[in-house]
Amino acid sequence: MTAFEYRVVPAPRRGQKERGLKTAEDRYANALQGTINELGAKGWEYLRAETLPCEERQGLGGRKTVYHSVLVFRRASAQAAPATPVAAEPMAQPGQAGLSASRGEAPAASRAMPSAREAQDIPDRPAPEVTAKSGD
Template identity: 60%
Template sequence: MQKFEYKAVPAPMRGEKARGVKTTADRFAHALTLAMNEMARDGWEYLRADTLPCEERTGLTGRSTSFQHVLVFRRPFEEAAEAEAAERPLLLPQMRSRSTEGTAPRLAGDAGEGSAPKLGPAGGRGMAAG
């Protein structure tokens, strides 16, 4: 069974102007097409549009219900893991080999294991001569 992850994004509220697109309905359809193509570039497949109630506060104690329109997309879970891996920073080769050994990578100038780095006198501004 294939696993999916889902993503809901707000549906466009108004149309987008474009050459040759003149009517309100055509502009709105163009805006939807742009939103869907943008998500498809990241591997998301359009699934459906939903209208859902959303309770909002009005004033100090009042509440009102509005309706929000969302576009629902999905993509196979494996693609999501690959996309996340591509976004994660890569470890340098020397860090990767050390981290697999179970030890933390060392900083440049670290002293040998079990000894503290050498400390010198504090210098610089704001230090009183004593």
């Protein structure tokens, strides 16, 4: 499977003036085309445009939601993993012993469980001596 890296850039807010473009739509399309062509020349593939909400501070304690238009581009990642399929391990048959984590390991039921002391890796040491004093 091909891995992609993505780049998100703000969409142009205004059109670009150019000779022969009279309407606002034509100028905006020209600005959009320039952005897409600029990133396309650098190897980015135009994917889509999105309008996303963003919560911004307003005044001292107020917040308001503002919508931003962005352009999404992608290109194949340089660190893409090879697309070779990985073979799955065969499943255990009903008559076989229990499953294990790896092929070389014994089934979990046949392995001895470590004692609490071994599991915590506590070294063996004698218990401290307790002496009682006779009362006053």
